[in-house]
Amino acid sequence: MIMFFEEVFRNLSSWGLPTLVLLLGVVEFSLGLYKHHWNTNEKLLDIACFTLPKLVIRPLTTYYTLQFLPYVLGDYKNAFDWVPFWWGFAIIAVADDLTQYWYHRLHHEVPFLWRFHRTHHSAPYMGMAMASRQNVIYTMFFSQTYLTAVLVFLGLGYPALFVRGIKSLITTLAHSSIPWDKPFYENRWLHPVAWVLERLISTPATHHAHHADTTDDGVGHYKGNFGNMFFLWDVIFGTGLITRQYPKSYGISHYQQEEWYAQFMWPILKSKKEGSELAKNGPMVKEDEKASLPVSAPVITTGSLYGEPELKVM
Template sequence: MIKFFEAVFQNLSTWGLPVLVLILGVIEFSLGLYKKHWSKNERILDIVCYTIPKIVVRPLVTYFGLKFLPLVLPDLKSVFDWVPFWWGFFILCIADDLTQYWYHRLHHEVPFLWRFHRTHHSAPYMGMAMASRQNIIYTIFFSQTYLTTTLVYLGLGYPALFVKGIKSIITTLAHSSIPWDKPFYEKKWLNPIAWVLERLISTPATHHAHHADSNDDGVGHYKGNFGNMFFLWDIIFGTGIITRKYPSGYGLKHYQEEEWYAQFMWPIFKSKKEGSELSANGPMVQDDPIPVPVAVRSEEPVIGKSKLELT
């Protein structure tokens, strides 16, 4: 068993990561952590989003990229192969994840870009299954695919692949429905480690907050916590909150469970759901619905009114 997991981690850039995701996904599913949210439409969408980029998009980008780069940069092949591995690893961690932070953040802050990233936030659950859930346009223009290809050509292939493997593990575990970070908050002797961990990398608590369906519970923070591998960027740019808690709900308040093909290939295919952001005449950004009034207990009785009042 130990040798098997050693092989998995040694082959993260090829078959290792899919196997790891499959194992953890089976654990999540067997524990019932997806509850009743994983409908047929959601299953198809998650599977398509996971497989197509890996077997079609990224291989094609890498293949044609390595054919194209010698034409435009003929004298730079392997120019950085003298760089020590760990220096290359350190530089790439920053270059790779910082560019993704801004790519991700812009898709939340620029209305025109939101619908290309919306698919990742439509899932009403967290888990391995939805970690790769993205619109195909978002995936095609994803900067890291081109960056990794270019770095391999320039001679930083090993550090680039190593960074990719480590990052894949961190981001996959951050999306997991298993709160593996919880013991770090509950056990006092682990608190110092938790303080560093939650500020350095994305954890379930910090990243789940980004996928919350509301900010009203004081935990959700879908307009922040943009970090992928490193949560450090949110600390530096002031977009992060740390509560050590998990949101009460996930996804979009206005989610209509649009057809999987519309979520995956919008605007090539559009949803038939009226009023959807992905429909032919839908809004660019759908506002959250007006909250239904809820009963709260008044501290002091008011003459002529019940102690239960509507806010």
């Protein structure tokens, strides 16, 4: 069993991560963590979003990007293969995740872009099944796919794929319905570790807050906590909320259980639900989603290593 998991982590960028997601998904499902929320429509949407991008969209996008690059960067093929692995890893991790932070944030703050990202937030639950739940257009223009292809062409393939594997692992676990970070908050001797961990990477507590359907409880924070692999960007740009608590409910307050194909393929296919953001002539953004994040957003953090809250404006 130990050897099996060693192989899984050694091959995260290929078959390892899908295998890990499947195993953890089985655990979530068997424990009943999705409860009554995972109906047929949600299952079909999660399955489509998980399989089609991995089997069709991203492979084709990567293939054609690699075919196109020689025409624009022909003289730079393998130009950076001299860069040491760990330097390449560090540079790529920062560049890749910072790019995605802004890609993600803009889809929340620009009304026109919201509907392309809305699918990821419509799930009334958290779990492995919805970690890759995205509209097809959002997936096609996802920056990481193109950046990875370019870096492979430039000779930084190994560090780029390693970053992709580690990042996918962190973001998938942050979406998990299993609160693996809870022991760090409940055990006082682990508080110093928790203080660093929750500011460095996305955890279930911080990312679940981003998927909450309300901000009224002081835990939900869908107007922030945009970080994917690194929560550090939210700390730097003042969009983070750290409470060490988990929201009571998730999703979008005005969710109409839009058809799975409309959520996956909008605007190619539209919902038949009247008044939906995904319906023909539907509103771009419904009223309770219009509020944009202020420039200087309050960040509630655990002010000491022992969990006393402190309010800061970044």
